[in-house]
Amino acid sequence: MTKTPSPSSKFPFILFLLHVFSLPFSVNSQSINQEQTILLKLKQGLNNPPALSSWNNSPGSNHCNWIGVTCRDNSITELKLNNITIANKIPPFICDLKNLTHVDFSYNNIPGEFPTVFYNCSKLQFLDISQNRFIGPIPADISRLSTTLEYLSLQANNFSGNVPASLGNLPALKQLYLIQNQFNGTFAAREIGNLSNLEELSIGFNNFLPWSIPKEFGQLKKLWYLRMDVTNLMGEIPVELGELVDLEQLDLSTNNLTGKLPDNLFLLKNLRLLYLYDNQLSGEIPRNIETFNLVEIDLSMNELIGIIPEGFGQCQNLNHFDMYANRLSGEVPASIGRLPSLIGTRLFRNNLSGILPPDFGLYSKLKEFQVNDNLFTGNLPENLCAGGVLDGLVAFSNNLTGGLPKSLEKCNSLRWVHIHNNSFTGEVPAGFWSLTNLLTVIIHDNAFYGEFPDRLSWNLSRVEMSNNRFSGRIPSAINESTNLMVFLASNNLFSGEVPVELTALRQLDSLFLDGNRLSGQIPRRIISWRSLTTLNLSRNQLTGEIPPILGSLPDLTVLDLSNNQLSGGIPSEIARLRLNFLNFSSNQLTGRIPTGLENSGHEDSFLNNTGLCGINLRNNCISGPRSLKRLPARLLAMIIVLCGAILLIVLFFAFFAFKDYQRRKHAGDLSSYKLTSFQRLDFTESEILSNLTENNVIGSGGSGKVYRVDINRTRSCVAVKKIWNKGKLDQMQEKEYDAEVQILGTILHLNIVKLLCCISNEKSMFLVYEYMENRSLDRWLHGNKRGSLVTNSVHHSVLDWPRRMHIAVGAAQGLCYMHHSCSPSIIHRDMKTSNILLDSEFNAKIADFGFAKMLGKQGEADTMSVVAGTFGYMAPEYAHTTKVDEKIDVYSFGVVLLELVTGREAKEGDNNTCLAEWAWRQLIQDGNRIDNALDEDVKEPCYLDEMMMVFKLGLMCTGTLPASRPPMKDVLQILLRNGSLQAYKEKIVQTENDVAPLLTATTDYFASKKGSRKKRTSDITDEVHSLASIV
Missing domain, CATH: 3.80.10.10 (Ribonuclease Inhibitor)
Known part of the structure; x- marks a missing residue:
């Protein structure tokens, strides 16, 4: 009989099971x-x-x-x-x-x-x-x-x-x-x-020792993304790369690659992006093209020859087609003009010929079209702006004929047109001139004709139309183009009078109307030519007298009124101008040449004016007026003696009365002030102190107010900085004051603001500087965004790129002098755009040395007790250590360069980042094209290479590690050797004595490196080639 287990005997077993099942959960x-x-x-x-x-x-x-x-x-x-x-x-x-x-x-x-x-x-x-x-x-x-x-x-x-x-x-x-x-x-x-x-x-972007791509890379069969730009690559591109059938993106740009392009590289059917620009590749582009999925291809800045293969016309997804700065020849395949996705075409600086494909722009939303410096003939394609987004038309220096496409007069996206040095004819469509976004029109040296339109785009900043056949009157409505800075219309057939409305253009810098048929008088009333530096009205039929008001133009340096029919005397006001060039020759002027103009610098300025007299002319003005000759000598002598005696008596009493008044009025106030001069002065402390009124305030900041004080005797003005005073000055204010006086009182440089003197007593401190007419760089770059511009002191206009480059060079020269020519070296510690001041000619001068510091020994870091600087400009290490050296100024200057080239503020990145971090992410992390980050207001094709170079230089200067940043002397070398500074060569030479050690070939810092993106190899120095590899 089977025995049934009792309930009590089962209980231990049940407990065991419960324990086992509970174990995993425990x-x-x-x-x-x-x-x-x-x-x-x-x-x-x-x-x-x-x-x-x-x-x-x-x-x-x-x-x-x-x-x-x-x-x-x-x-x-x-x-x-x-x-x-x-x-x-x-x-x-x-x-x-x-x-x-x-x-x-x-x-x-x-x-x-x-x-x-x-x-x-x-x-x-x-x-x-x-x-x-x-x-x-x-x-x-x-x-x-x-x-x-x-x-x-x-x-x-x-x-x-x-x-x-x-x-x-x-x-x-x-x-x-x-x-x-x-x-x-x-x-x-x-x-x-x-x-x-x-x-x-x-x-990419690593400065490896020179190396070549090994054949072993051909074993990476799964590779679809390969980026090795700016890595010091040498040698040829191995054919093994063409065996990577999954490859979609290949970037070998900005290296030292040589040899021919592998044929099988263009058989990769999955390839979408191919960047091989800025190398030394040679030979022809392979004819057999099967990379039909290409989206972008850039083979620019190499030494490629031969034709552009027809096969590229089958790449239906292609949106950027860049082959510029090579030696390509032959015609552009017509099929490329029919690509449906094409956005940008840059083929400039080659030897291409034939007609441009007529379908460019008809099948795609074309934005960039740059074909300058080739041998193209025939007409411009009619439908370039059919997509409605064309940004720039650049086709200068070809053999193009015909007229400007009529369709362009409805192209509101168009910002610049550079078609000079061709053989274009016909009238410019009237609607073209009033396009909303049009900034620059350069059409000189063609055969255009017709009258100037009554209405111009208000946004226009530059018009160059010399050496054409334009006729008719210059319309009075030209004053509506309030941003116009350059108007060059020499050697045309314009007639009529110079309209007074032309003088209302407050931003106008250069006006050339020479070689026309203008008549009548020069306007005797000038509404607002405060920025004019160059005025050329020569070789016309102008009559009447020279208006004295021309002598009141503060920035005028070039004045040419020669070969007209002007009469009367030369106004004495003209002698007040600081002229580099003056020409009044071949007119009908009479009278004496003003004393200030009688010097060797102007000895050829008055030729062929038979009625003029002066020391350097045949008619030397020795003989006096005839009426005085008729007077008896004794009577004339008595009159002179009597007048002289009366004058002496009056002056005697006036002098003592004035001295007594001055003594009583200022004895109490001036006794406590001490004036310490650092320059030869043409004013007294009383002239300064008596003009420190609220009406003369031009700025206010954390350390005090800034006044403009006019010196009546010399018709000049100075800037006076008053340090805040609340009773006695606190320790920090005294330190700032002492630093400013110690540094600016001992150094002298054309690009550092000049401290003229200091005036102080127990409770007040005043620093007197030379006055900077154009105020700070910050107000020019960012003032319009903040709506804070003062209309009578700062211009509502955009700084063009040549001026920005000139400013960058000037500021770099000032910092170089501080870092490398002063002993001990000086670090500024608060370098920013608001501390870069601009004189009437836009020369940059570094200011505000309140936080500056002299280093103990050359090249050694120093310890700071107080962190100085401004957010966005402060080097990363400055927030974590008190040990600083010149590299903190280099970082800040790099931010200034990025501001100049992008138009953004230092604190204006994205996602709560500063500008420097935003710029790094633009190029490195996000892989964006540099030109997409540049300031649209000045990004013209002729400046593009230079702007990208400055962008990369800004990245170099804002490197995270101080040791990775170049010294300022090398920054200056790059700017001087790569900038288009033709207009400023003489000024740079003048500063050579100040920065001579920097301009000599001491160390070829960049001799073995390479780097400037998008710049032709044969046109640039070794320093530019190194730029991106240092980044």
Whole structure:
């Protein structure tokens, strides 16, 4: 009989089962508690970032729901702690999270060397520590990272040295990003070529030792993204790259590659982006084109010859087609003009010929069309603006004929037209001149004819139409073009009078109307020519007298009224002008030449005026008026003696009365003031102090007010800075005052504002400077945005690029003098656009030395007790250390360069970033084209290369590590040797004595490097070639 177990005998077994089933849950519960403890410890180790405030052990809190934490099966697998302002090193216990596969610490400020703590994360597949402050070499044992690692991003740090061969021992690696570091050693190319699973490789913008692309790269069969721009590559492009059938993006630009283009490179059917510009590639472009998925191709700035292959016309997705600055010849295939996605075509500086494809713009929304400096003939394509977005038409220096396409008069997107030096004829369509966005029209040296339109675009800033056959009157409505700065209309057939409305153009800088048929008088009333520097009305039929009001134009330096029929005397007011060139010859002028104009510099300025007399002319004005000759000599002598005696008596009494009045009025006030002069002065302290009224205030800041004081005796003016006073001056104000006086009182340079004197007593301090007519660079660049411009002192206009470049050079010369020619060196510590002042000729002068510091020894850092500077301009290290040197000024100057070239303010990036960080991300992280970041108001095709060079120079100067920034003498070398500064050559030469050590060939800092993006190799120096590799 079978025995049935009793209930009591089953009870222990049931308890055992319950225990067994409960075990997994107990283990899981314990693991969760451990992970939560590790996270809280990690938060503390990272100095409790505010973004991790949700990480707490409150009741019911589940760490898998915390910000940046991802779990799988209740265990942490991912930590995404990017962009939360972490500034501490990564704690070593992070890998106590045993199931961690993904870690992202990008966009923080983590310092130190490569974090080897991640060697202990055995399951790690994804590691991103980009955009931090890591330094030093990549460890040689980096292969100790998990063998399952697929993604590794170290980009945008400050790693240096070699890229070790051990990286090739991470077999699972698919994506490797090393772009934008400071690597200056070797790159383990062959070992990297053995990573058979690699899909993306980005190592651009690193100054490796010269190297070549190894054949082993042909083994990377899964590679679709390869970026190696600005890495000091040499040699030929191996044919093995053409065997990477999955390749979609290839960037080898700005290197030293030579030889021919591999034929099989253009057989890659998946290729979308191909950048090979700025190398030394030669030979012809392969004829067999099968890269039909191309979106962008840029082969510019090489030494390519031959024709443009027809096959490019089958690339239906192509939107940017750039082949400029080569030696290509033949015709442009007509099929390229029919590409439906084409946005930009840049073929300038080649030997291309034939007619331009007539369908350009008809099938796509064409925005850029630049074909200048070729041998094209025939007409411009009629439908260039059919898409309604054409930004610029640049076709100068060809053999083009016909008229300006009539369709352009409805092209409201058009901003600049440069078609000079051709053989165009016919009338310019009337509607063209009034296009809303039109900024620049350069059509000189053609055969256009017809009358000038009654209405011009209010936005026009530059019109160059010389050497054509335009006729009729200059319309009075020209005053509606309030932004017009340059009007060149020489050698046409204009007639009638010079309209007085023309003088209402307050921004007008240069006016050339010479070689026309203008008649009548020069306007005797000038409404607002405050900015005019050049006036040329020669070779016309003007009559009447020279208006005296011309002598009141403050900035006029060139005046040519020769070869007219002007009569009467030369107004004495003309002698007040600071003229570099004067020509009144071949007129009918009479009388004496004003004393101020009788010098050797103007000895040829008055020829062929038979009625003029002067020291340097045949008629020397010795004989007196006839009426005086008729008087008896005795009577004449008595009259003279009597008048002289009366005059002496009057002056005697007036002198003593005035002295007594002055003594009584100012004795009490002036007795307490002390004047210390640093220059020869033409004023007294009483003239300064008596004019410090609210009506004369021109600025106010943290340290005090600034006044404009007119010196009546010399018809000049000075700027007076009054340091705030609240009773006695505090210690900080005294330090600022002492720094300014100590520095500006001992240095003299054309690009540093001149301190004339200081006036002080126990309670007040005044600094007297030369007056800067055009105020600060900040007001010119950003004043319109803030709506704060004062109309009578600052112009509502855009600084054109040549002036911006001139300003950049001037400011660089001033900083160079401070850093390299002063002993001890001087650092400014607050370099910014509001501290760069501009005189009447837009010469830059550095000002405000209240925070400046003289260094102890040349090249050594100094300790600062107070952090000075302005947000957006402060170097990163300045916020973390009191040890500073000249490199903080270099950083600030780099920001100024970025402001000049982008038009943005220093604090105006995006997503709460400053301008410098925004610029780095534009180029490096986002991979944007540099020209997309440039200021649209001045981005004309003829300046594009130079602007991109300055953008990259700004990036060089704003490098994170001080050691990576070039010294100011090298910054100046780049600006001087690469800028189009023809208009300012003489001024630069004048400053050579001040900066002579900087302009001599002391050290060829950039001799072996290369870098300026988008610049023809044969046209630039070694310094420009190095630019991007230093970045």
